[in-house]
Amino acid sequence: MNFKEIVQPSSLEEAYEFLANHQKSVIIGGGVFLRLQKREADLGIDLSHLSLSYINNGAREYHIGAMTTLRDIETSGFLPKCMVESVRQTGGVGLRNMVTIGGSVCGKYPFSDINTALLSLGARLIFFKKGEIAMERFLGGNYMLNDILISIVVPKVDYSTCRYFKHTYTDFSLVNISVSSGENVRIAVGARPGRSVLVQDINTKHTSEELLDQIEFKDDIRGSGAYRRHIAEVMLSEILEEGLLWK
Ligand SMILES: Cc1cc2nc3c(=O)[nH]c(=O)nc-3n(C[C@H](O)[C@H](O)[C@H](O)COP(=O)(O)OP(=O)(O)OC[C@H]3O[C@@H](n4cnc5c(N)ncnc54)[C@H](O)[C@@H]3O)c2cc1C
Structure with missing residues (x-):
């Protein structure tokens, strides 16, 4: 994909303003899958300056920032086994160091391994404008996103x-x-x-x-x-x- 311009907003509000005010704008997660696409966009919105790369280990749930890489998930040491195992053979380590969980979820790829794991865990997605959406509903729906995925909430299971x-x-x-x-x-x-x-x-x-x-x-x-x-x-x-x- 070619971008005429790329911005790196420093707040979610600013990022959303760019998205809402530019018809041909595209959010960039790891940028790995976008890179393969043969199309043009006026504006690329890079989320890498928004501190969205984290894994919080709460009492009953994990909170995972949208920019967390698959490699972070693989090496976390405490996330559910199905999540960790699901990413182990996603490309090589180099790819997993770049690919984000947010890009994987929002791409809704029909081949996705991690989305199957998240669905089986009953994960919930937190969007900037739309708020919380269950993974099941998100994958089932065909609506246009036009929003920013902030984090993913994963309930703890036995x-x-x-x-x-x-x-x-x-x-x-x-x-x-x-x-x-x-x-x-x-x-x-x-x-x-x-x-x-x-x-x-x-x-x-x-x-x-x-x-x-x-x-x-x-x-x-x-x-x-x-x-x-x-x-x-x-x-x-x-x-x-x-x-x-x-x-
Ligand atoms: C060579 C190769 C091999 C792969 N093998 C596998 C595999 O075996 N198994 C597997 O499951 N996956 C595989 N994948 C897919 C990969 O794991 C990721 O799912 C994919 O690259 C998207 O992640 P990304 O961070 O690169 O997203 P990007 O390319 O940056 O974005 C993907 C889409 O999500 C949108 N987006 C990104 N972040 C957000 C956000 N926070 N909010 C809203 N929208 C957002 C973008 O606008 C874009 O539409 C492979 C990919 C490649 C290139």
């Missing part, structure tokens, strides 16, 4: 884990699964290749095949929907066999 299947180490996932249990059990499936979705009406007596029956898997260049479904069933049955998901 247990979480994830699985993903890639053709090669740093490739996009063919399919991914993330689960968590705390107040309730949540199972999310992503890279189907559509955006991550939650398994609804979870029955602890169901097999992985029955649990995933309602999830739609599709064909793309990486594999067929039927192949994806089979891999997802195997990954979920592996998780169920560990016996840690149901209380």
Whole structure:
């Protein structure tokens, strides 16, 4: 992507003013995915001077700033296992040092590993103008964003884990699964290749095949929907066999 001008606001108010007053403006997170796009924008709004890179370990929740990198998440040492594991094979360390959690969420990428983890954890997104939006609602909706993601709130859970299947180490996932249990059990499936979705009406007596029956898997260049479904069933049955998901 080419920008005619790039600004580095020093407050969220200033950043939002730029966004609201310039029709062809684009927020820059890590800038890694934007860099690949072949289009022009009048204004790039770089959020790197807004102190949005942090991970706060609260009593019941984690608060993660939108500019926190995937490498910070990987090396935090205390975030839920499914989050940490979900980013371990996102490119190499160099890429994870640049890519931000805010850019990953706002891109709503259908191949995203971390968005599946965040969905399974029941994360909530805090936007500058719109306030709080549940991850589930955000991924499900098609509305124009035109807002700045400030932080992500991740509830603490008793247990979480994830699985993903890639053709090669740093490739996009063919399919991914993330689960968590705390107040309730949540199972999310992503890279189907559509955006991550939650398994609804979870029955602890169901097999992985029955649990995933309602999830739609599709064909793309990486594999067929039927192949994806089979891999997802195997990954979920592996998780169920560990016996840690149901209380
Ligand atoms: C080579 C390569 C391999 C990858 N492999 C994987 C992989 O295996 N698994 C995986 O899950 N992901 C993968 N990704 C995607 C990556 O993890 C990030 O999700 C992606 O690069 C976006 O993060 P970013 O910080 O670069 O965002 P940017 O490129 O800066 O922004 C992405 C979008 O989000 C918007 N945005 C950014 N921050 C905000 C904010 N705070 N508020 C509002 N809007 C915002 C931008 O305007 C833009 O539309 C890969 C990317 C690349 C380039």
